[in-house]
Amino acid sequence: MSGKKLRVLVVDDTIVYRKAVSDALAALPGVEVVGVAHDGKIALSKIKTLRPDLLTLDIEMPRMNGIEVLENLASIAPGIGVIMVSTLTMEGGEMTMRALELGAFDFITKPQLRSITENKRHLKGLLAPLVQAYRRTPVPVGDRIGTRKNGTRNPLLSRSPLTGRRRDRGTAPQGSAAVTKPALSGMSLSRRTNGSQIVTIGVSTGGPNALAMMLPQLPPDLGVPVLIVQHMPPVFTRSLAANLNAKCALTVKEAENGEDIRAGVVYIAPGGKQMKLAASADGRNRKIKITDDPPENSCKPAVDYLFRSVGDYYVGRTTAVIMTGMGKDGTKGLELLKRKGAYIIAQDKKSCVVYGMPKEPVERKIADIVVPLDRIAGEIIRSVSTNHHGPK
Numbered sequence: 001m002s003g004k005k006l007r008v009l010v011v012d013d014t015i016v017y018r019k020a021v022s023d024a025l026a027a028l029p030g031v032e033v034v035g036v037a038h039d040g041k042i043a044l045s046k047i048k049t050l051r052p053d054l055l056t057l058d059i060e061m062p063r064m065n066g067i068e069v070l071e072n073l074a075s076i077a078p079g080i081g082v083i084m085v086s087t088l089t090m091e092g093g094e095m096t097m098r099a100l101e102l103g104a105f106d107f108i109t110k111p112q113l114r115s116i117t118e119n120k121r122h123l124k125g126l127l128a129p130l131v132q133a134y135r136r137t138p139v140p141v142g143d144r145i146g147t148r149k150n151g152t153r154n155p156l157l158s159r160s161p162l163t164g165r166r167r168d169r170g171t172a173p174q175g176s177a178a179v180t181k182p183a184l185s186g187m188s189l190s191r192r193t194n195g196s197q198i199v200t201i202g203v204s205t206g207g208p209n210a211l212a213m214m215l216p217q218l219p220p221d222l223g224v225p226v227l228i229v230q231h232m233p234p235v236f237t238r239s240l241a242a243n244l245n246a247k248c249a250l251t252v253k254e255a256e257n258g259e260d261i262r263a264g265v266v267y268i269a270p271g272g273k274q275m276k277l278a279a280s281a282d283g284r285n286r287k288i289k290i291t292d293d294p295p296e297n298s299c300k301p302a303v304d305y306l307f308r309s310v311g312d313y314y315v316g317r318t319t320a321v322i323m324t325g326m327g328k329d330g331t332k333g334l335e336l337l338k339r340k341g342a343y344i345i346a347q348d349k350k351s352c353v354v355y356g357m358p359k360e361p362v363e364r365k366i367a368d369i370v371v372p373l374d375r376i377a378g379e380i381i382r383s384v385s386t387n388h389h390g391p392k
Contacts, residue, residue: 081138083130108123225263
């Protein structure tokens, strides 16, 4: 898209937010707001005449909401990208997870600051990096859900979550109602005598869909805890955890302050908080500590914050994974983990929605292995059952 302006259609049923989003976008270089619409039906009709490259799309609207617009876009205009504009509510979080599954590039939340000027400034700060990332790597709705603009299938996203290979014992398919969860008691963290005893993951833009493809490939007897930082605001991480829990053989939950970490459980850092590991009272186990410490790399939760704490307790016994996302959050934490003998897996450029967070660790040769999204789970499984931490 270099050399031409990015054409954006703003869709929102509230005049205040239509104006605020339009003004915030118009202030960004290389962006042209080509029109506005106050509901989904009008938006679909304007798409045909205005031919935008990108929509900002409100979720909750009369006549046709944002989810219904996305469902229609896949067939009538699969070449368009979408950034969702959501409310900071549980219902908004659940609908946003659905929107991401349907192909939205990413989302922002509606600010509710004291003045219109403050709201516009806040929206500009949220939209600027997303628009920049989309310009570098445009990901149309059709490509996100498996149908390219030319009508062919996108092989990365349309294939089986397990790419046709034999499922690991006990792992249920995505969307399966019959998912057997591991018991939360009686599973010692010292179960593995070889390889890693914890997995920690950092991910951002494109993360919900990437995690929904990768985590269901992990078996219920993985035998180690998994700690994840996904850049998200409050409320949305709870919806993400519930969405993933329904798809996975492992138990997936939003992490709670003070709980002991257990093998076979995936802990997602709560949005708007920082998450780290701390020692339990017995000195043997480790527990989650949720704090209100400041953002790092403009992120809260931050990947670096979690990775540092994991390095303090699992020297030579950590698998760290860095996945799709904007920015460099996670690089410093990976450097520390590398010095402490961690095995580091990076998602490759081709399968990332945004090749930001894995880029520097790969270029600086911090990563031990670089693999596409559909191979990450296999590498995790191998790393917790094989000693990677001896001499290279």
